[in-house]
Amino acid sequence: MLESLQYIYAPQIINGLSIGVAVILMALGLTIIFGLLDVINMSHGEFYAAGAFFSVTLVAMGVSFWVCLLLVPLLLVPIGFAMERLLIQKVFHYKDRHILTLLLTFGIAMVLEDSYKIIWGANPIKPSAPISGASEILGVMFPNYRLFLMGFGALLILSVWVLIYKTQLGAIVRAAAYDKDMSSSLGIPVMRVYALTFAFGVALAGLAGVLLAPIYSVFPTMGRDFILMAFSVVIVGGLGSIKGAVIAGILLTQLQSISSLYISPVWSDPLVFAVMVLVLMFKPTGLYGSMKNA
Amino acid sequence: MLNPRSRAIRFIELLLLTSAVVLFIVGAILGDTFFLRLATEALIFGGLAMSVDLLLGIVGLLSLGQALYFGFGAYLSAVVLKEISPSFLLAIGIVALASLVLGWVASFIALRSKGVYFALITFGLAQVAAKVVYNTRSLGASDGMMGVPILQIWTPFGSLDAGQPGTFFVITFLTIGGLYALLKYFLTTPMGSLWHAIRSNEDRLPYIGYKSKGPKQVAFVLAAVVASVSGALYPMLRGFVSPELMFFSVSGNAVVTVVLGGVGTLIGPILGSVLLTSFKSIIGTWTVHHHIVIGIIFVVIVVSAPKGLAGLLVRRFSKICSPEGGE
Amino acid sequence: MMDKVEFILKASNLCKRFGGLSAVDNVSFEVKRSGVTSIIGPNGAGKSTLFNLLSGSFMPDSGTVLIGECDITSMNSEARLSAGMARSFQITNLFFDLSVIDNLRIASQALEPHSRLFLPLSKSVIALERADELLEEFGLVEARNQLAGALSHGQQRRLEIAVTLATRPKLLLLDEPTQGMSQADTQETAELIKRLGLNITVLLIEHDVDLVMDLSGTVIVMAQGRKLAEGDPNQVRSNPLVQTAYFGEELA
Numbered sequence: 096m097l098e099s100l101q102y103i104y105a106p107q108i109i110n111g112l113s114i115g116v117a118v119i120l121m122a123l124g125l126t127i128i129f130g131l132l133d134v135i136n137m138s139h140g141e142f143y144a145a146g147a148f149f150s151v152t153l154v155a156m157g158v159s160f161w162v163c164l165l166l167v168p169l170l171l172v173p174i175g176f177a178m179e180r181l182l183i184q185k186v187f188h189y190k191d192r193h194i195l196t197l198l199l200t201f202g203i204a205m206v207l208e209d210s211y212k213i214i215w216g217a218n219p220i221k222p223s224a225p226i227s228g229a230s231e232i233l234g235v236m237f238p239n240y241r242l243f244l245m246g247f248g249a250l251l252i253l254s255v256w257v258l259i260y261k262t263q264l265g266a267i268v269r270a271a272a273y274d275k276d277m278s279s280s281l282g283i284p285v286m287r288v289y290a291l292t293f294a295f296g297v298a299l300a301g302l303a304g305v306l307l308a309p310i311y312s313v314f315p316t317m318g319r320d321f322i323l324m325a326f327s328v329v330i331v332g333g334l335g336s337i338k339g340a341v342i343a344g345i346l347l348t349q350l351q352s353i354s355s356l357y358i359s360p361v362w363s364d365p366l367v368f369a370v371m372v373l374v375l376m377f378k379p380t381g382l383y384g385s386m387k388n389a
Numbered sequence: 390m391l392n393p394r395s396r397a398i399r400f401i402e403l404l405l406l407t408s409a410v411v412l413f414i415v416g417a418i419l420g421d422t423f424f425l426r427l428a429t430e431a432l433i434f435g436g437l438a439m440s441v442d443l444l445l446g447i448v449g450l451l452s453l454g455q456a457l458y459f460g461f462g463a464y465l466s467a468v469v470l471k472e473i474s475p476s477f478l479l480a481i482g483i484v485a486l487a488s489l490v491l492g493w494v495a496s497f498i499a500l501r502s503k504g505v506y507f508a509l510i511t512f513g514l515a516q517v518a519a520k521v522v523y524n525t526r527s528l529g530a531s532d533g534m535m536g537v538p539i540l541q542i543w544t545p546f547g548s549l550d551a552g553q554p555g556t557f558f559v560i561t562f563l564t565i566g567g568l569y570a571l572l573k574y575f576l577t578t579p580m581g582s583l584w585h586a587i588r589s590n591e592d593r594l595p596y597i598g599y600k601s602k603g604p605k606q607v608a609f610v611l612a613a614v615v616a617s618v619s620g621a622l623y624p625m626l627r628g629f630v631s632p633e634l635m636f637f638s639v640s641g642n643a644v645v646t647v648v649l650g651g652v653g654t655l656i657g658p659i660l661g662s663v664l665l666t667s668f669k670s671i672i673g674t675w676t677v678h679h680h681i682v683i684g685i686i687f688v689v690i691v692v693s694a695p696k697g698l699a700g701l702l703v704r705r706f707s708k709i710c711s712p713e714g715g716e
Numbered sequence: 717m718m719d720k721v722e723f724i725l726k727a728s729n730l731c732k733r734f735g736g737l738s739a740v741d742n743v744s745f746e747v748k749r750s751g752v753t754s755i756i757g758p759n760g761a762g763k764s765t766l767f768n769l770l771s772g773s774f775m776p777d778s779g780t781v782l783i784g785e786c787d788i789t790s791m792n793s794e795a796r797l798s799a800g801m802a803r804s805f806q807i808t809n810l811f812f813d814l815s816v817i818d819n820l821r822i823a824s825q826a827l828e829p830h831s832r833l834f835l836p837l838s839k840s841v842i843a844l845e846r847a848d849e850l851l852e853e854f855g856l857v858e859a860r861n862q863l864a865g866a867l868s869h870g871q872q873r874r875l876e877i878a879v880t881l882a883t884r885p886k887l888l889l890l891d892e893p894t895q896g897m898s899q900a901d902t903q904e905t906a907e908l909i910k911r912l913g914l915n916i917t918v919l920l921i922e923h924d925v926d927l928v929m930d931l932s933g934t935v936i937v938m939a940q941g942r943k944l945a946e947g948d949p950n951q952v953r954s955n956p957l958v959q960t961a962y963f964g965e966e967l968a
Contacts, residue, residue: 135505135508182688182692185692186691186692186695189695191695193504193505194445194451195691195695197451197505197508198451198644198648198687198691199688199691199692201453201641201644202645202684202687202688202691203684203688204684205641205645205680205681205683205684205687206680206681206684206685206688208680209678209680209681209684210681212678213678213681319637323512323513323516326509326512326513327513330506330509334505361520361521361524364516364517364520365517365520365521368513368514368516368517371510371513372498372510372513375501375502375506375510376498376501376502379501379502379506392861574836575834577836577837578833578834578835578836578837579821579822579825579828579832579833579835579837579840579843580833580834582818582821582822582825582837583822583825583833585811585813585814585818586811586814586822588813589811589812589813589814590809590810590811590812592809593805593809593810593811595772595792595793595794595797596771596793596794596797596802596803596809596880597797597822597823597825597826597879597882597883598794598797598798598825598826598883599794599825599826600792600794
């Protein structure tokens with residue numbers, strides 16, 4: 096019994112957790128963008144892909160992976176900022192804006208995805224893990240890179256939470272989300288805050304892409320494949336809830352990785368999706384969501 | 390004089406009708422195959438786009454997974470034609486009935502939510518279905534099914550050969566036209582008014598005596614049937630079906646088509662499909678990357694002309710019509 | 717069905733809490749058939765919550781609501797409409813993208829059997845006639861084809877009441893009908909409400925105390941979730957509790 100725990104479940108759990116942190120990072124970006132901006136970013140997956148592609152290219156040019164971890168999200172910030180400022184804000188004033196922003200970000204996703212195909216080609220690229228080897232913990236071997244992912248990811252998630260809830264900057268962002276006009280009259284540059292928040296959200300997605308590239312490999316439709324998982328996490332956790340994104344992220348990735356022991360991997364996506372649908376049917380605002388909160 | 394919106398719709402209807410007639414005659418004379426088949430394909434995908442527009446433009450629900458029903462109709466049609474009998478009416482009939490049931494069942498899952506959640510659920514349903522079909526041996530897995538026989542379509546005037554591009558173009562035109570007429574009929578009924586009311590202000594509906602669930606379900610099932618019947622025509626045209634028909638890009642393109650043509654007009658999406666299909670075909674001769682061009686066009690439209698081509702026409706007609714009191 | 721009973725609406729021991737706050741605290745009252753009854757009270761008195769409980773927007777934590785002999789407590793809003801109760805909204809809640817006549821037709825559709833939903837609109841004769849009737853009655857004939865969203869505020873408030881009246885309810889709940897209206901429009905609306913009160917029962921929430929005293933047969937005063945007083949305008953006006961609630965001290 097203990098042995099099966101050691102040799103069968105533990106690796107799956109660790110696998111799940113290591114992927115889970117990246118999924119959570121992506122979901123955090125999505126849920127922050129929705130919670131604070133009221134925008135559903137259908138192009139979020141493409142920023143995840145962008146992160147992966149950028150990092151692969153930079154590494155090939157000789158830049159160290161560790162530098163990429165910092166550089167790539169930074170590169171994505173101006174892109175996200177520009178997208179929000181120049182495109183999303185244009186449709187913001189319409190009554191139909193939820194649907195329009197959905198359509199707009201969906202269109203942008205189309206453009207981005209095809210751009211990746213043009214620039215990098217359709218074939219998958221498999222970068223090697225920056226940390227090789229494995230360590231033995233309690234008698235079980237774990238790949239070092241996955242251990243790193245878990246630790247670093249947890250640290251990042253904690254930092255995001257601290258940033259949003261414990262800093263001045265976070266307070267400003269939350270104020271702007273809560274009451275745009277009031278904040279504006281208090282001197283907060285609301286439009287800039289919105290754009291920065293969006294940029295931050297997509298940078299998180301890009302970071303997830305950098306982290307997961309060695310595990311999943313990199314190809315033009317990777318964003319679209321992953322987005323359903325990210326949305327499932329956000330929905331199950333509750334749109335706009337950071338706590339929800341973390342808990343749902345862990346739950347769903349664990350579900351996915353442990354279920355892969357029993358059912359073929361083809362069915363694990365449908366399984367996660369089925370869970371999402373069930374949660375939506377019985378608790379439409381997700382585990383921790385309410386109509387308006389972050 | 391009709392209001393500008395009705396005029397714009399009438400204009401597009403006439404435009405499409407005359408183009409179709411001209412195309413058929415010219416095509417028949419010149420013995421053309423390519424353009425007739427292209428137009429047939431445009432109509433088929435136009436039917437799918439109509440189903441998206443019914444939900445989005447009339448009821449206010451964005452479905453990102455109509456390809457599910459389109460693919461369902463295509464596969465079922467292929468199976469009926471291959472395994473049971475190469476009969477047009479039989480295939481269409483079975484697909485219509487089966488999609489009615491499918492849509493009804495799916496509505497219980499999808500309609501539990503609204504807005505964004507609805508979009509995501511429909512997205513997910515289609516992704517899952519596509520994956521299942523892709524991995525199902527008996528449906529041909531990733532290769533799909535081929536060898537759909539060419540139909541001989543029975544009419545009181547004798548049998549029509551669906552292999553003739555001109556003939557099948559007319560058949561498709563009549564089928565899609567029939568679906569359009571069906572949807573337009575619904576719009577003349579109080580059910581149609583309730584749909585508009587839901588789109589305008591869903592919360593008020595119970596206070597005037599109606600739960601929004603019922604009308605939404607009717608629209609949802611209708612959209613499933615329209616998408617499926619359109620899909621049923623696909624194997625008749627191309628002779629095969631493949632899982633690609635259920636992929637997100639099909640649902641996505643349908644949405645683009647709707648926005649391009651004009652949300653809420655039903656005929657706009659058909660026009661949009663004609664334009665998009667032609668466009669893809671032209672661009673396709675230069676490059677394989679038509680998605681990026683279409684994507685850019687789409688983004689430009691959403692930002693600057695969200696009501697699409699029909700919307701532009703409405704604006705044009707409003708200027709002409711303006712001395713009239715009220716709309 | 718309703719002829720035997722004196723009252724048309726009976727609320728008994730209604731309670732509604734939100735978190736720790738008791739928005740409606742053990743409120744009971746009866747509304748007699750015909751005439752205008754008003755509910756007034758300072759801000760936060762719980763009038764809106766009470767209205768929402770009566771109209772089915774919220775369910776009470778405890779207590780009952782009866783229309784005649786019919787217990788509607790657990791009924792949702794559409795069912796209450798069938799039972800004869802309709803409500804209007806304080807923040808105009810029309811179908812703004814649709815024309816005035818379409819708003820009225822849709823609101824009247826419930827007069828027709830469900831089967832008519834699938835037949836052409838022209839077959840819904842009752843609904844169409846009712847819509848035209850309302851158009852006339854509420855002075856909206858010229859605005860017939862205008863979008864509801866394009867009307868003036870006064871016109872919108874009138875349309876709001878017209879929509880509520882479409883199904884000929886026995887009991888009309890009006891939520892601050894003159895909210896934001898000009899003097900002239902308020903006067904007109906007051907006349908309208910008086911006329912309505914002759915044939916059906918009107919229950920309204922209002923902030924304009926003078927208007928209420930002028931219009932109503934019965935006035936109910938609420939404060940802090942409880943019913944403070946109930947009676948005809950004069951009785952209520954001279955009630956010391958009421959004066960305290962509104963003005964914080966007794967008036968001479």
